[in-house]
Amino acid sequence: xxxxxxxxxxxxxxxxxxxxxxxxxxxxxxxxxxxxxxxxxxxxxxxxxxxxxxxxxxxxxxxxxxxxxxxxxxxxxxxxxxxxxxxxxxxxxxxxxxxxxxxxxxxxxxxxxxxxxxxxxxxxxxxxxxxxxxxxxxxxxxxxxxxxxxxxxxxxxxxxxxxxxxxxxxxxxxxxxxxxx
Amino acid sequence: xxxxxxxxxxxxxxxxxxxxxxxxxxxxxxxxxxxxxxxxxxxxxxxxxxxxxxxxxxxxxxxxxxxxxxxxxxxxxxxxxxxxxxxxxxxxxxxxxxxxxxxxxxxxxxxxxxxxxxxxxxxxxxxxxxxxxxxxxxxxxxxxxxxxxxxxxxxxxxxxxxxxxxxxxxxxxxxxxxxxxxxxxxxxxxxxxxxxxxxxxxxxxxxxxxxxxxxx
Numbered sequence: 416x417x418x419x420x421x422x423x424x425x426x427x428x429x430x431x432x433x434x435x436x437x438x439x440x441x442x443x444x445x446x447x448x449x450x451x452x453x454x455x456x457x458x459x460x461x462x463x464x465x466x467x468x469x470x471x472x473x474x475x476x477x478x479x480x481x482x483x484x485x486x487x488x489x490x491x492x493x494x495x496x497x498x499x500x501x502x503x504x505x506x507x508x509x510x511x512x513x514x515x516x517x518x519x520x521x522x523x524x525x526x527x528x529x530x531x532x533x534x535x536x537x538x539x540x541x542x543x544x545x546x547x548x549x550x551x552x553x554x555x556x557x558x559x560x561x562x563x564x565x566x567x568x569x570x571x572x573x574x575x576x577x578x579x580x581x582x583x584x585x586x587x588x589x590x591x592x593x594x595x596x
Numbered sequence: 597x598x599x600x601x602x603x604x605x606x607x608x609x610x611x612x613x614x615x616x617x618x619x620x621x622x623x624x625x626x627x628x629x630x631x632x633x634x635x636x637x638x639x640x641x642x643x644x645x646x647x648x649x650x651x652x653x654x655x656x657x658x659x660x661x662x663x664x665x666x667x668x669x670x671x672x673x674x675x676x677x678x679x680x681x682x683x684x685x686x687x688x689x690x691x692x693x694x695x696x697x698x699x700x701x702x703x704x705x706x707x708x709x710x711x712x713x714x715x716x717x718x719x720x721x722x723x724x725x726x727x728x729x730x731x732x733x734x735x736x737x738x739x740x741x742x743x744x745x746x747x748x749x750x751x752x753x754x755x756x757x758x759x760x761x762x763x764x765x766x767x768x769x770x771x772x773x774x775x776x777x778x779x780x781x782x783x784x785x786x787x788x789x790x791x792x793x794x795x796x797x798x799x800x801x802x803x804x805x806x807x808x809x810x811x812x
Contacts, residue, residue, distance in 0.1 A: 539633065540633050540634065540697070540698070541697070542697040542699075542707075542781060542783065543695070543697075543707065543709070543765075543767070543781050544705075544707055544760075544781070547763075547765060566714070578768070579625070579630060579632070579768065579769075580695070580767060580768055580769070580781075581765070581766060581767070581768060582730070582766035582767070582768040582771055583766075584730070585713055585714070585730060585766065586714075587714070587766075588714035592712065592763065592764055592765050592766075
C-alpha cells in the first residue's frame with residue numbers, strides 16, 4: 416500500500432473520530448425532522464393560591480400568608496414556595512445574605528424533591544438549633560401547603576449542601592426531625 | 597469507605613457488663629482546617645479543645661476506671677469519618693462531641709443531640725452483615741436515647757444555663773459511630789465561660805454511667 420493511501424485512511428479515521436466525539440459531547444445534535452416537539456399550554460394549569468409560609472423566630476413558629484402563582488407542576492410550586500419563604504426570611508433578617516432557589520426537580524416517582532440553592536442558606540456562625548429550624552421552616556412550608564412528597568434533598572449548585580454540623584448527604588424526610596425525641 | 601463492617605457480637609449487652617475500664621472518646625469540634633465559629637477573639641476549635649482536655653481530667657479524677665481519648669491534637673487535620681473509624685476500632689463505651697457558639701442571651705442554652713436518620717425504625721440484623729455507615733448508630737440506638745435523656749435531665753438542674761433535648765438529628769460529627777454517641781452544643785457569652793459547662797457535664801456523665809451500672 417502506498418503512503419498516499421495510508422494518509423487518506425488516517426484522515427478519514429480522524430474525521431470519523433472527530434464526528435463521533437462531537438456527537439458524544441453534543442457539539443452536534445442530530446434531530447429527526449419527523450420528530451415534533453409539541454407544547455401544549457393547556458396541560459399546565461396555573462392560578463393564584465393563598466399559601467402559608469412558616470418560619471421560626473423568637474422561640475415560636477410564625478406564619479405569613481402570600482398569594483403565589485400555583486400550577487399542577489409540583490416542582491414549580493415548591494420553587495415558588497421556597498423562593499417566597501427565602502424572601503420572608505431575608506426580610507426578617509434570619510439570613511446573612513440573599514439566597515435564591517436555583518432549580519427544583521422531582522424524582523421520577525414524584526416523591527422526592529431536589530432543591531438547589533445558589534448559596535449555602537445555613538449561616539456558618541449560627542448555632543445548630545437555628546440552622547436546623549431554618550431547614551424545618553422549609554419542610555413545614557412545603558408540608559402545610561399540601562405538596563405530596565416524602566423527602567427533600569437539599570443542594571447548592573446541584574451538589575449536596577455542605578455543613579459542619581448537619582448531614583445533607585441523605586434526603587431529609589418531609590416530616591422533619593422536630594417531633595422526634 | 598462508605599461501609600462499616602459489623603459483626604454479630606457488636607451489639608453487645610451495654611448495660612450489664614461489669615467493666616474494669618470505661619473508654620470515653622471526647623471530640624472537640626473543629627480541626628486544623630475547620631476553625632468553627634467565632635467566640636470573642638477566639639475560634640470555636642480552641643475553646644472546644646480546652647474544654648475537652650478539662651473534661652477528660654475531671655472524668656479521670658472522678659473515677660479511676662475511666663479512660664479518655666481526645667479525637668485530635670490542636671493542629672491536627674481530621675478527615676471525614678476518621679473519628680467514627682477510631683471510635684469503632686477502639687470499641688469505646690461513650691462518644692461525646694463538644695460544640696460551642698456565641699450568644700448575647702442573658703441565660704445561655706445548651707442543646708443535647710443524638711444521631712438519627714429518617715428510617716430509624718429499621719432494626720439491624722444480628723448476624724454477620726454489612727450496614728451502611730449512616731445506620732451504625734442503630735446498634736446502640738436505645739441505650740443512646742436513655743443515656744442522652746438521663747444526661748439532659750441532670751444538666752437541666754443547672755442554674756447557670758438551660759438544657760434542651762435530647763433531639764434526634766442527622767448530626768454530622770456523630771455519623772458512623774456504633775457506641776452511644778451524644779453531642780452537646782453550648783452557648784457562650786464570653787470565651788472563658790466554657791468552664792461553667794465542664795463540671796456539670798462531667799458530673800452528669802459520671803452519674804449516668806453509674807446509674808446504668810457501667811461504672812462502679
